[in-house]
Amino acid sequence: MALNPRRVRLLGVMLGLLLALTCLPTAAGHADESDDLLVELTSITPTVLSGGGELVISGRVTNQSSQTLTQLEAHLWRDATPITTLAALDAALADPQASGEAMQSPDATAQLGTGGELAPGATAEFTVRTDLSPGTAEQSWLSQPGAAYQVGVQVFSGPREIGGSSSLIAYPGDTRVDVGTIVLLNARPSLLPLESNADQLPVFADDSLSAEVAGRLERLLTLGEQDNVLVVIDPQLYDEVTALALPHALRLSDGGQSQVNSAGSAQAQAWLDRVNALMTSGRVARGLYGSVDLAQAVASGKADLVRQSATLPDGHLMAALPLVVAPYDGWVDEQSAAALAEVSPSWLLASNLGSSQLLHDAAGVPLLSVDPASTAQPAANPVQARGWLLARQLIGGTQGVPSIQLVTTTAQAEMALADESWRTRHAITDLTSAASSAGTPNWPSETVASSDALAEATSRTEGLLTAWDELIELPDETVDPSNRVVPGAWSITFGRNSQAQTEWLRLASEPAMAVLSPDAIQLRISDWVTTSSEDNLLPVTVTNNTAYQLRVRVHFESDNPLRISVADSELILVQPGESATVRVSPVAEGNGVVAMRAQVVTSGGHPVGTPVDFTITAAQSGRVAWIIIVASGVVLLGATAYRVRSMHRENQEG
Structure with a gap:
């Protein structure tokens, strides 16, 4: 058709x-x-x-x-x-x-x-x-x-x-809104505390902190100096910049140290001077030491580390400042908030509890909502982050919920410094005072994954540092440097990169590993023998092959302490590269041969160096107690044969 x-x-x-x-x-x-x-x-x-x-x-x-x-x-x-x-x-x-x-x-x-x-x-x-x-x-x-x-x-x-x-x-049109700004000053740790004793130059792992002070941290501090901005400083950063302001050295790739380096020192001192001046303004708070990752530390069984990082020694310049905690990604859950109850922070910042309430209360821990655009990890594209922030500030302001920006990057600082006539910055205390009463948090159902690898590495490092603290004799005025190692490894500045975090623990604790190595401390038992149970002092020599003054004692173990025993020596100080001798008294309660072991230990009993095995033979001859010491498998008689015969003759004449 x-x-x-x-x-x-x-x-x-x-x-x-x-x-x-x-x-x-x-x-x-x-x-x-x-x-x-x-x-x-x-x-x-x-x-x-x-x-x-x-x-x-x-x-x-x-x-x-x-x-x-x-x-x-x-x-x-x-x-x-x-x-x-x-x-x-x-x-x-x-x-x-x-x-x-x-x-x-x-x-x-x-x-x-x-x-x-x-x-x-x-x-x-x-x-x-x-x-x-x-x-x-x-x-x-x-x-x-x-x-x-x-x-x-x-x-x-x-x-x-x-x-x-x-x-x-x-x-915005004709809309006018109120906003708040919090600047967080922190950085990845780079000072090697164990290598930076009072009598040594500060040693840094690299020159990253110098670059930070000259760049990002300088720009953040410029924002922090503006009216009504709250500045939260990590005390570890303050300590590290203080060290950077001094002549210092850098760790070389071969493990050595560079010559004295003053690069960045003047700029670090100028930055410190500005921070110190700002501390008198009443707009400065301290964060957790090392910017410890609150939620992950708690999830990994390290809540004690959080509480430890919330406390500073009385003599620290920042000890009296209020505590403000900034968690990674602004994430807070019920368990992490509870971990702070004992340390009474002024605020725990949070961006995951919803946007309709500025304040929440978690069993006495005050939570302050901050803009999620400023805490997102990984950080949003700067263009999108700016649009997100300005939209949140506008809409929140029209609904009576002022937006608070947490600033950690240069791009965020530029956003906060930009002149936007429709927004007015107010002090955080003014915004919280005007806010409605604190609500009850709607806790997230998700949980933060633990970092088992970092937790295990931390436990090993803590054991090393405990022995280090007991072993190293520091001047009385020196702050214990080992307390600075672990918190920094849990810093939010690592972005939960467990490989980088465990590597930092290894690098920062290298001096402790070296001092506790088998060859760092040597023990020698002198060749001697005595026939008198009343005059049987055993000389034991400890040689210190490290660069540190060591505080140790010699511990003895007997296979049969009911027959022969040796009490531990008193604590002795051994200078770097030198030896010290201590004398101990074997006690024989009966005849026989007993295997013994001598071991250098710290004041807390942590073994260091390589132990020495020896034997003691005790025998009765009339009224005389014979005690023969054998070190390294050799009967030690020759050096004191004359002394043995003399004492035997004296006993016969008596």
Whole structure:
């Protein structure tokens, strides 16, 4: 049957429309899942919307596939749904780009790569824009003041969406909000405490702290000096910068030390002077020593380490400051909060308890909510973090829940220092005083995984350091350096990298391992013999092959203490590279041969060096007790034969 020409033309039109529709980019909310392309945003201008001008988004794409991607185009994307509540903001963060549309105007579209092609591993940059004026042909519809929106890009390969990225952007209009800022000053540990005794130069594992003081920490301190900013300082950082301000040495790759190094000392001293001046302002608090990872330490059975890190010696310059605890990733659970009950922190910062309440109370431990954008780990893309922060500050402020930013990076400091006329910074104490009463935390159901490898390495190191503390004779005014080793290994600055953390423990405890090695301390029993149970002093010599003054005693073990025993010696001090002799008295209660072992031990009984085996033979001859000492399998008679004969003759004459 022949087709009607009109029907043929109509069918052709419909097929043409269908083909055209299938060639259009799909909506953002219905994109195909793909790992082919990485899309990163590098800038969004302006930082906040104002009702006019242009919205410009720039970024880069990377082909992560093994095939050349073709027909690549980036389209500016926006979701015109205004976000006006904290609940809606949380929903948008949980499911970004759930709706919205890619724009089609020429300025809002950019061809990527060379002629739309991108080889495997190659990158390409893009910029897309749209006019926000009301009369624009393709409207963005981002028009409601006092709200936030989602904007970004979608990338298509022909009709198929293969990647995208989005960010929040605030539109404050006439809205004015209150905000708070907390600066956290901490850094990865680099001072080697056991090598930095009072009579030695401070020794650093590397020069990373010098770079930090010159860069990130300097910028953070500049923010901390602004009005109404609360500064939280890790006391370990303060101690390490104090050491950096002195002439110091760096550990070399071969285990040796560099010559005296003053690089960075002047800058470190200037930084310290600024911190010391700031301490008089009443806006400075201390963190846990070493910035201990609260939740993971508790989950790993190291709650005692948390409490230890919360306490400073009375003489420490920061001992009287209030305690503010910043956990890793802002994560707090019921167990970690309970671990702080005994140390009474002023605040425990948290970002995982919901955004509708500024204050919570956990059995007497006050919790202060901080912006999750500032605690996210790994840190968010700076462009997205800024959009998230400003949107949270705007929406939270309109709902009476001021946003508090925790600042740890240079990028975050720049956000906090930026002049945004619609937000006003207030002191944290003022914000908490004006807040509603503290609520009960809605604890997370998830738990933090323990770090068994780090916990085991810590227990081994603690054993080493206990022996070190007992062994090393430090000046009275010296703070015990071993207490500085373990907390730093649990620092949040390691980002829960257990390999790096255990390596730090190994590096920092190397002097203790060396002093406790078998060859560090040698024990020798002198060749002697006596025939008198009243005059039987046994000389024992301890040789110190280390660079430290050691405090030790000699401990004796007998296979048959009821027959022959030797009491431990008194504590003796042995200078570096020298020997000391102590005399002990064997006690014989009967005849026979008894195997003995001598071992150098610390004041607490921890064995050091290599033990020495010997035997004692006791025999009666009339009224005389014969005691013969055999060291290293040799009967020791020759050196004192004359003394034996003389004493025997005296007894006969008597």
